[in-house]
Amino acid sequence: MCAKVEYISKTQHYLKVKKPLLERQRRARMNKCLDALKTLVAELQSDDAILRMDKAEMLETTIVYMRSQAVCKLKTAWTSPPMDSFCNGYMNAVNEVSRVMAATPGMSVELGKSVMSHLGVEFNRLLQHKTQQQHQDTLSTKSHFPRPVSPASSGYHSDCDESSMATPVLSTVWRPW
Template identity: 35%
Template sequence: MAVQGQRFMTKTQHYRKVTKPLLERKRRARMNLYLDELKDLIVDTMDAQGEQVSKLEKADILELTVNYLKAQQQQRVASPQSPPAANQVNLDKFRAGYTQAAYEVSHIFSTVPGLDLKFGTHLMKQLGHQLKDIKQEESCPEMAEEPVNLADQKRSKSPQEEDIPHGEDVWRPW
């Protein structure tokens, strides 16, 4: 029952008077939340670069963000995705790990009694050849990209290599 002199609100009037201001307040709160997060990121980045920032307005935050993203984009265009120095570091780490593994195998063959000496010698020669191949690939990278045909490798074995037993007797770490 309506009080005399008052009218009922239509849906449109209710939207304009109640819902729209509430939605606008939520939208502004959301924008301010993300601007504050962006400000924290920008301030941290600038502090890391040695620049001090005392107060930033919303426009300053957006300007610094755009400038930072443009600089990052230019760096990506100017420098390749995986620099050769990073590849060299990875290759050095691999070679060091491979050398350490070969040393461990050698240590096991020299200390554990009952292991086949002929097999151990053959294994250490193979590990040495592989290490030499890794070093050659480093000095001549275009050869490293060529696929290896296992069938050709099997055909080119020397008679000494065929003396080595294959199958269950071969220990593999994987």
């Protein structure tokens, strides 16, 4: 008595054997990644309560956390670095002016003192402007992030639109020309 051998097509084999196996592997990978994400967010937030949440709650909490981090980074990017780099550049320029004046033969000491004291006063004004801007940013509850206003801005309307002005541009800006 001959045994009847059944042949199944590749498609039937895939549907019966391979697809369920691949789906289990995909779910296992997703669960492993979700567990890693859960642990990471719990560490970053210093909150172990997230470890007891189900997957959906954990993902929602993670999204809220990531958005808050993105908001903090955007706010910092819009306010702090441009002014810091401007102040650093300003100090480099002041140092260069001082070096050139010291190396120039016949330079008037009074003129050198006058120029350097003026540059120092302007630098102090920039620092005050920077601290005022940071203070206003911390008090601000607006959801949009204003563009930083360069101290070298001319104050003309074409430099930036009125709705994006973070602070008014001072009208008495010293210009070397």
